[in-house]
Amino acid sequence: MNLFQNWKKDIPASIVVFFVALPLCLGVALASGAPLFAGIIAGIVGGIVVGLISKSQIGVSGPAAGLVVIVLTAITDLGAYELFLVAVVIAGIFQILLGILKAGVIGYYFPSSVIKGMLCAIGISIFLKQIPLALGYTETFSFSNFSLDFITPGAIIITAISLFILIVWDNILGKKSNFFKLLPGSLVAVLVGILYQVTIGDTNHEVFSIDHNLLVKVPVPESVSDFLGQFTMPDFASGLTNPMVWQVAFTIAIVASLETLLSVEATDKLDPLKRQTPTNRELIAQGVGNSLAGLIGGLPVTQVIVRSSANAMSGGLTKLSTITHGVLLLVSVISIPMFLNLIPNAVLASILLVIGYKLGNPKQFLDMKKLGKDQLIPFAVTVIAILATDLLKGIIIGLIVGVVVSLIKSYNNSHVMLVKEGNVFHMNFAEEVTFVNRGAIVKELDGLKPGSNLELDVRKTRILDYDIIEYLDEFKVKAKNNNINIRLISERGTVDNPPSFREFFGYVLVAGAH
Numbered sequence: 001m002n003l004f005q006n007w008k009k010d011i012p013a014s015i016v017v018f019f020v021a022l023p024l025c026l027g028v029a030l031a032s033g034a035p036l037f038a039g040i041i042a043g044i045v046g047g048i049v050v051g052l053i054s055k056s057q058i059g060v061s062g063p064a065a066g067l068v069v070i071v072l073t074a075i076t077d078l079g080a081y082e083l084f085l086v087a088v089v090i091a092g093i094f095q096i097l098l099g100i101l102k103a104g105v106i107g108y109y110f111p112s113s114v115i116k117g118m119l120c121a122i123g124i125s126i127f128l129k130q131i132p133l134a135l136g137y138t139e140t141f142s143f144s145n146f147s148l149d150f151i152t153p154g155a156i157i158i159t160a161i162s163l164f165i166l167i168v169w170d171n172i173l174g175k176k177s178n179f180f181k182l183l184p185g186s187l188v189a190v191l192v193g194i195l196y197q198v199t200i201g202d203t204n205h206e207v208f209s210i211d212h213n214l215l216v217k218v219p220v221p222e223s224v225s226d227f228l229g230q231f232t233m234p235d236f237a238s239g240l241t242n243p244m245v246w247q248v249a250f251t252i253a254i255v256a257s258l259e260t261l262l263s264v265e266a267t268d269k270l271d272p273l274k275r276q277t278p279t280n281r282e283l284i285a286q287g288v289g290n291s292l293a294g295l296i297g298g299l300p301v302t303q304v305i306v307r308s309s310a311n312a313m314s315g316g317l318t319k320l321s322t323i324t325h326g327v328l329l330l331v332s333v334i335s336i337p338m339f340l341n342l343i344p345n346a347v348l349a350s351i352l353l354v355i356g357y358k359l360g361n362p363k364q365f366l367d368m369k370k371l372g373k374d375q376l377i378p379f380a381v382t383v384i385a386i387l388a389t390d391l392l393k394g395i396i397i398g399l400i401v402g403v404v405v406s407l408i409k410s411y412n413n414s415h416v417m418l419v420k421e422g423n424v425f426h427m428n429f430a431e432e433v434t435f436v437n438r439g440a441i442v443k444e445l446d447g448l449k450p451g452s453n454l455e456l457d458v459r460k461t462r463i464l465d466y467d468i469i470e471y472l473d474e475f476k477v478k479a480k481n482n483n484i485n486i487r488l489i490s491e492r493g494t495v496d497n498p499p500s501f502r503e504f505f506g507y508v509l510v511a512g513a514h
Contacts, residue, residue: 013311020307020355025040031072034071034299035232042062042299043063047326058316060310061307086236088291089295092293095286107265117382118394118395122391126356133346134159138150138152162350168185194342214345215342216340230297257283259302272312286301373405382395423453425452432461435467464505480497
């Protein structure tokens with residue numbers, strides 16, 4: 001696909017991603033205990049560098065909230081941000097090696113229900129986390145200690161205006177004219193928010209004012225040297241010989257790679273054209289991005305589902321949107337940081353409220369219910385686990401539940417037992433019968449009464465585990481003692497009371513083999 005083929009959709013989408021990414025870059029940096037500018041660097045590198053190398057069409061990379069705890073602990077334990085940057089560079093090299101070794105296939109082993117649960121949970125989490133910003137809450141927010149005294153009426157007003165613009169722009173105006181499709185509603189909401197702030201919000205009015213602490217905070221350099229001074233170089237002399245640096249690097253590489261692969265799986269599901277991202281190439285792209293980010297003072301990057309979702313929900317179709325959002329980050333922090341600092345957080349919260357609702361729409365639970373319990377249970381467990389713990393733990397819990405549900409389903413689908421007449425029983429084996437199915441088969445055959453006749457039909461079976469064959473040989477002895485006749489029906493013919501199932505199916509017991 002030509003990079004500029006869909007620029008009319010990609011450019012507006014990049015503006016939305018830019019306004020979503022800017023506060024997230026700053027927020028992740030603040031929560032990680034790193035310089036604020038480090039988050040901006042990671043956003044720029046994730047957008048431009050990773051965007052150019054990656055073949056993901058709508059995936060967007062940048063500093064990830066999922067790495068906050070790891071980064072914060074690492075910076076504290078290492079005692080110097082310069083040492084942490086060495087770990088980021090090494091982590092990037094590890095990721096490049098993982099891509100070369102084709103480790104990207106790991107992402108394909110996560111069930112669809114778990115990936116959908118992850119998206120839904122992230123949407124709910126995004127929605128809930130915007131509530132304090134949307135209300136202009138001036139203290140640490142908690143539902144248990146909620147107080148109207150800490151609410152800023154001006155923030156609520158601009159939230160309401162922004163939501164009205166976003167909803168009307170997409171659902172009504174966008175359907176009436178192409179002009180409204182070309183100009184994103186999020187940009188209009190941001191411009192209205194800035195206009196509100198410079199005209200009303202910056203006053204001391206009790207109802208309409210918005211405190212400066214409730215605005216975007218981008219570092220404002222006073223000179224070129226001041227701007228360049230925000231870049232930090234890694235301390236390779238001390239870092240390369242520090243075992244803890246290598247430990248941190250390995251941890252970042254593994255967690256960042258896993259988070260990226262999961263995000264790739266989720267993002268590909270959001271792609272309206274259903275394109276599949278080459279995961280090994282993605283790991284290499286992330287590795288190059290991390291190594292470069294570490295060299296110039298940035299936080300580690302991953303593909304991030306929040307930005308990627310914003311891109312997909314805003315109509316982005318190619319990586320032009322991703323690259324352009326990185327360029328916008330770079331240009332804005334150089335040329336208009338003071339202008340960006342006039343944006344109320346409530347406007348950005350409104351944009352994320354809409355995105356969060358689309359991702360976490362409650363209707364998804366009904367849709368999954370229609371698909372059956374084996375889809376609903378892993379989906380619901382993943383959602384609850386992520387909200388109760390964190391992204392990685394929740395996904396692991398959801399994966400475990402998904403595997404258990406799959407095993408139970410496989411356990412119950414190994415065979416069909418039919419009663420032909422009287423004491424004649426016909427058992428059809430499934431196409432694939434493994435050790436997982438042994439319990440169900442044992443239960444069925446142990447229930448046969450003495451004097452029964454069993455027809456064992458394996459004509460459709462293509463995979464039959466040795467564990468099952470071994471049990472059938474054991475059951476043959478029991479059957480003989482209980483006067484149970486066995487007729488084996490296969491594509492090679494019919495055999496009454498076969499002397500050895502192992503020999504019939506071609507298994508030869510080698511002396512000394514285990």
